[in-house]
Amino acid sequence: MKPPPKTLSALAVPLDIEPMEAKLVEHLPEGDWQFEPKWDGFRCLAFRAGGEVDLKAKSGKPLARYFPEMVATLKRLPQRSFVLDGELAIVKDGDFSFDALLQRIHPAESRIKLLSTETPAIFILFDMLLDASGKSLIEAPLTERRGALETFFASAKRETALKVSPYSLSLAEARRWLRQGGTALDGVVAKLRDGPYVPGERAMMKVKQHRTADCVVGGFRYRAGSKEVGSLLLGLYDEDGKLDHVGFTATIANKDRAALTEKLEALVSSPGFTGKAPGGPSRWSTQRSEQWQPVRPKLVVEVSYDQVTGNRFRHGTKLVRFRPDKRPSQCTFEQIEPPAKPVTLVAGMLKS
Numbered sequence: 001m002k003p004p005p006k007t008l009s010a011l012a013v014p015l016d017i018e019p020m021e022a023k024l025v026e027h028l029p030e031g032d033w034q035f036e037p038k039w040d041g042f043r044c045l046a047f048r049a050g051g052e053v054d055l056k057a058k059s060g061k062p063l064a065r066y067f068p069e070m071v072a073t074l075k076r077l078p079q080r081s082f083v084l085d086g087e088l089a090i091v092k093d094g095d096f097s098f099d100a101l102l103q104r105i106h107p108a109e110s111r112i113k114l115l116s117t118e119t120p121a122i123f124i125l126f127d128m129l130l131d132a133s134g135k136s137l138i139e140a141p142l143t144e145r146r147g148a149l150e151t152f153f154a155s156a157k158r159e160t161a162l163k164v165s166p167y168s169l170s171l172a173e174a175r176r177w178l179r180q181g182g183t184a185l186d187g188v189v190a191k192l193r194d195g196p197y198v199p200g201e202r203a204m205m206k207v208k209q210h211r212t213a214d215c216v217v218g219g220f221r222y223r224a225g226s227k228e229v230g231s232l233l234l235g236l237y238d239e240d241g242k243l244d245h246v247g248f249t250a251t252i253a254n255k256d257r258a259a260l261t262e263k264l265e266a267l268v269s270s271p272g273f274t275g276k277a278p279g280g281p282s283r284w285s286t287q288r289s290e291q292w293q294p295v296r297p298k299l300v301v302e303v304s305y306d307q308v309t310g311n312r313f314r315h316g317t318k319l320v321r322f323r324p325d326k327r328p329s330q331c332t333f334e335q336i337e338p339p340a341k342p343v344t345l346v347a348g349m350l351k352s
Contacts, residue, residue, distance in 0.1 A: 004081040004134040006050035012136040013083045013129045018200035019045055019058055020085075020127075022189050025205045028174055029190050034142060035174035036167045037345060038187040038206055039124050040096050040307060041089035046123065048074055049081050055088075063088070066104040069116040070123055073161045079152060081134050085127035085197075086165070090119050091350065098309045124349065125149060126165040129197055141194045163349055169193075177345060178209055185209055185345075186307065210304045212320060213335040216328045217299040218243055219272040219292045220264050228257040229264055232301065233278050233292060234317065237332045242275030246336075247313030249303050267295040300326040308336050 005011050028035065043058040053074045055063040064071050067088060090100040100119045106112055128149040130136050137145045146167070153164045168174055174188045187208035195203060215234035223230030231250040235243040252260065271277070272294025303317035311333065 002134065004049070004132070006052075008047050008049045008052045008054055011047060011049050011081065011083065011130060012134060013047075013138065015047060015054060015056065016060060017045065017083075017129070018060070019043060020198050020204060021058075021200070021202045022204035022206035023202040025207060028171060028178075028188060028207050029205055030171060032193050033171075033190040033205075034146070034167050034169060034193050035171070035177075036126055036165055036189050036191065037177055037185050037349075038189045038208075039087040039089055039165070040098055040186045041087040041124070042101055044086055044088045044123065045129075046070075046074055046082075046084040046086070048077070048079070048083075051075065065109075066106070066112055067116065067121050068113065069120045070161065073123070073159050076159060077156050079132040079156065081130065082128065082132055082152065083130035084123075084125050084149075084152075085129060086123050086125040088121050088123055090121050092119060096346075098307065098314070102309070120161060122161050122163055122350075124163045124165050125153060126167075127197065128152060138197045138199070141196065142191050143193050145197065166345065166349055178207060180345070208306050210306055210318075211336075212302055212304050214300055214302050214323055214326050214331050215246065216243060216297045216331045217264075217295060217301060218245060218297055219278065219294045221248075221292045223257075227261070229261045232319070233272075234301070234303065234313070235273055235275075235297070235331070236335070237329065238275055239333075240275075243273050243297055244275035244311065244333075245273050245278045246311065247303075247305070247317055249301070249317045249319045251316075251319045263299075264293070264295055267298055268293050269296045270294045272297075297328045300324070300328055300331060305336075311336075 008015055044063055045056045047054045053071050055067060055070065057063050090097050092100055104112060104115055128145050129138055131148050137148060156162050177185065177188050187206050190205040215236060217232050218235035219233040220229050221231050229252065231248045233245060234247050234249060236246050238244055278292050300323040302320040302323050304320055305313045305317045307314040
């Protein structure tokens with residue numbers, strides 16, 4: 001038997017491997033699938049060979065610099081070689097905090113060191129690509145890889161920052177996770193039990209968790225190069241009664257644009273938002289005009305969203321319907337506040 005590798009470059013799984021990804025679908029599949037929670041964190045591949053450890057993001061960018069406490073945790077493990085797939089997360093007040101993760105991507109090493117002590121990360125493991133003997137598991141079926149992961153975790157769980165993600169073979173239970181997952185879950189992932197690990201391919205399926213909120217239209221942007229509305233700017237009222245910008249929706253049916261543009265233009269009036277207002281083009285798109293038109297807060301829309309970060313919808317939302325039956329003043333931040341306590345699924349994982 002070959003001795004375990006002592007350097008990362010000698011690992012049977014290359015450092016530049018791309019993680020297996022998931023295809024977004026509307027419904028969870030039936031058949032011989034394993035279902036796992038899709039956690040709301042940073043996807044991470046962790047490599048160890050001898051005294052060397054590295055962390056890689058889904059994009060391939062290095063993460064070790066930003067999570068020194070996790071590097072130290074992995075170096076303390078008795079296993080001298082492994083490649084793990086999982087999710088980095090930070091728990092604050094019993095719930096997951098994506099904001100705290102974003103704060104780690106900071107240029108100042110002193111700031112990162114402070115945060116690693118104040119809000120240490122956890123690593124939720126859900127796959128194993130290389131075992132402690134240095135053997136690649138990429139071609140192995142999921143059942144074998146999961147068995148290797150659980151054997152690994154049995155001796156690694158003394159490090160409380162390491163968690164193993166639960167799974168289920170029950171479609172009914174996976175659907176229950178979607179209904180009751182709270183803000184810690186981004187959805188549910190389905191993996192073929194006899195399937196290998198396919199780097200860079202969408203060999204898994206995922207159903208994202210979506211919630212709805214009623215929002216006030218505080219402004220709009222025209223489509224690039226057009227005189228018709230391109231997106232609605234959404235707002236919620238804070239405790240002081242000020243309307244804060246929280247995101248946008250651009251899923252407007254083409255057949256409705258002309259009439260909606262006319263309705264919005266009749267409402268154009270400053271300031272639109274009385275609290276936090278929109279800036280220029282967002283990180284989701286650079287095609288929309290920097291200029292936005294404020295409107296009187298008369299229109300209410302129901303939108304579907306996935307996650308909230310920093311009191312804003314993290315991604316663009318989907319327009320569900322207009323709500324003429326709803327008073328704008330009823331559209332408050334209470335709708336998107338996280339639950340006070342983690343759900344049973346999360347609590348059980350954190351105790352593992």
